[in-house]
Amino acid sequence: MNKTSKFSPEVRERAVRMVQEHRGDYPSLWAAVESIAPKIGCVPQTLLEWVKRQEVDAGQREGLTSGERERLRQLERENRELRRANDILKAASAFFAQAELDRRLKS
Template sequence: MTKRTPPYSPEVRERAVRMVFEHRDEYASQYEAILSIAAKIGCSRETLRHWVRQAERDQGLRPGPMSAEQKKIKALEREVRELRQANEILRKASAYFAQAELDRRFKP
């Protein structure tokens, strides 16, 4: 699996989120601030909205998992998936060898 580089650097993300927080009062709503700043930064409004929501979760302003928690959840889900695959392989191997043992015992 190839790892793709994100189109926006962490510095750009942090700057855009900081701009939304700093200039929120100049707009009628946070979403209008996001629309305006997204156009200036050159990203989509949804992308910036996701960044802002995650920053709010990381700061404890919004309920939900923080960035570190999300990384840990993702790693644990990957580990569970790998362990399930390993268990399936072992289950099939066990069945194969059990059948081979039965075939060997009853051959005349």
Template sequence: MSKTTNKFSPEVRERAVRMVSEHRADHRSEWDALVSIAGKIGCTAETLRRWCRDDAGRRAEPAALADDDRARLKLLEREVKELRRANEILRKASAYFAMAELDRPGR
């Protein structure tokens, strides 16, 4: 069992991340904005940075693959499936011929 507790609700996290993006222009760097906002909500700047990174990753996932990338991925997955099937057939054939070789009388 973890000794850490989840002190901040998802709503507070979302608001803090939104505040960072809204007030980024008011500060010299993103880190300055993180430090400022983290102090206001009572978390560390590193925690807030992690929330921002996680949020950016969640938003980027659905849009990450364009239609042509999806088509290519589907094609590659189909090819991998066919190659695995072919490897299985070759593995079985190899075992069959190895057994036949062992059953053959000596030369």
């Protein structure tokens, strides 16, 4: 379930840099984002998310960095796979235990 972005990382970086450079020219961050987003061709909410993500990655805002978020996704994926494998092994173990009991009862 990969999301494909119509904006390259270079465009994202440039847009975020524009917001940061012109932030002082506007009364609020949202005003700066609303002004710059149409120039980039994205909706303001998207550009605001890019700015917030960059601030988190730079340590200027609380939250998980992009690297930490990716590592968490990997660990969650690995955890799901291990749980699935464990369930399969439990089912196989129960199957063979039952087969052994059936074999003993027949003999």
